[in-house]
Amino acid sequence: MTKRLLSKKEQEQLACNPYVAAVSEKGITYTDEFKRHFIAENEKGKGTREIFEEAGFDVELIGLNRIIPSGKRWRKSYREKGIAGLVDTRKDHSGRPLERELSIEEKYKRLEAQNRLLQAENELLKKLGSTRKADDEEKIELVAKQKFRLIHDTIEKYQLRQMVSYLCKLIGVSRSSYYNYYTDKAKQNRAARDRADEEVKEIILKAFHFRRRKKGARQIKMTLKNQFNITYNLKRIRRIMKKFNIVCPVRKANPYRRMAKATQEHRTCPNLLQRQFKQGIVGKVLLTDITYLTYKQGKRAYLSTVKDAETNEILAYEVSDKITLDIALNTLRKLKRNYPHIAEDAFIHSDQGFHYTNPQFQKLVKKMGLGQSMSRRGNCWDNAPQESFFGHFKDETNIEDCETLEDVKREVKSYMTYYNHYRGQWNLKKMPPVKYRQHLLQIT
Incomplete structure (x- = not known):
């Protein structure tokens, strides 16, 4: 009962x-x-x-x-x-030894083990530390498997085989989980997982090095889908990259640049754009700007571009070793010659640099049937997509390795082809700009 x-x-x-x-x-x-x-x-x-x-x-x-x-x-x-x-003898025969006073040698050994383990834990925490500013205020916790390995390494290094329970309690894991982690079955499962990860790593590296342009996790995901017809979860890609130390380039902060002083004949234009970059029409909002490129021995070249704000496509560009008015005028001429998709009410938006306030530039803009808009003075956010492109360009190219101006031009041309035709973008339905433009023209 x-x-x-x-x-x-x-x-x-x-x-x-x-x-x-x-x-x-x-x-x-x-x-x-x-x-x-x-x-x-x-x-x-x-x-x-x-x-x-x-x-x-x-x-x-x-x-x-x-x-x-x-x-x-x-x-x-x-x-x-x-x-x-x-007489109740269960306490004496429970298999659990009564607490006893530890000897001085045992106490010293435990303190030494604790010190060594905490040192190893601190070293691992430093390795896991993130460079993101937000993480400085967050408590970084070791995952269980890293704790198991830390305990195992400490036991092997300092011969502490009789202190497994103590070390597990010290670092915050259960003894049974620690032993389960080192069973033959668990080792076989990890070995199988490592082999599978190796295979995935090779595929990810193909995307990582595609067209000789290093990429982050999201760019790898889009490249795998667009170029190799392979779909991986973004978390999986990030885990593999972290496991095998596949590091993407880090965005560099752009230094402030001086604007050349305009003469009295130079005229600014109102800000027609008002940061409304996406207006649903291909070739309506055209963004332009100039940036400098530093190559071997501190030499400088300059890159001028025109970008379609709707598709992020680079429509025209010019590379020169001089930052004269010609670099901006030649960019406009290439735009007129090569790009037929400009909308009727299109306008070109820039900062208030002397190139864009120059009467010759404004005359050519008007002759092409374009309106003209300008950012507020000293406000880079009013032309943010163009600034963002230059940031990606400098991260993903090898301009520093170029020996001559011709080398710079070849590298720029190679990147423009990659950017327009192969580099997927998250906010363009994960398509590259040209493919996204074709998609928009088909549905309109």
Whole structure:
């Protein structure tokens, strides 16, 4: 018959009896004194129920299915071992050794192990530290498998095989999880996972080095989809990159650049754009700007571009070793010659640099049937997509390795082809600009 569980109130009532040593919802532990009293009274001819009731127990509360087996067990122990059989020896034979005073050598060994383990943990935390500013305020926690390896390395290095439990408790993992991590099956599973990760790594590296342009996780995901027809989860790509130390280039902060002073004949234009970069029409909002490119021995070249704000496509560009007005004029001429998709009400947006306020530039803009818009003075956010392109360009090209101006031009041409035709963009439905332009023209 199944014993019913005791409620909290019933446990409290039973605990008040002096013959009860301990009580839980599942059982009652009686004192050795009560067991001896039970045997003495039983030998006088009293029954089990009578003895319990005289001792102040509520038999209905406890249940006959509890007290009758207890009486039988005590009588059997008394017959076999006498009074000694009524002594509760479970504490002495529980398999759990009693706490004992540690020797000085043991205390020293534990302190040394703790010191070594914490040193190793701090070193690992430094390795895991992120360069992001936000992470400086966050507590970085070691994942379980790294803790297991840390404990294992500490045990092997300092011969602490008898201190597994202590070290697990110290670093905050369970001993059973630690041992499970090093079972043969777990090792086989990790080996299989590592082999699978190696295969994925090779595929990711193909995308990473595609067209000789290093990429981050999102760019790798889009390249795999667009160029190799392979779909991987973004988290998986990031995990593999972190595991095999595949590092993408870090965006560099653009230094402030001086604007050349305009003469009185130079005229600025109102800000027609007002940061409304996406207006749903291909070739309507055209962004332009000039940046410098530094190559071998501190030499400088200059890059002028015109970008379609809707598709992010670079429509025209010019590279020169001089930052004269010609670089801006030649860019416009290439735009007129090579790009047929300019909308009727299109306008070109720039900063207030002397190239764009120059009467010759403004005259050519008007002749091409374009409107003209300018950012507020010193406000780079008014032309943010163009500035963003220059940032990506400098991160993903190897201009610093170019020896001559011709080398710079070849590198720029190579990147423009890659950027327009192969480099997917997250906010363009993961398509490269040219493909996205074709997509928009088909649906309009």
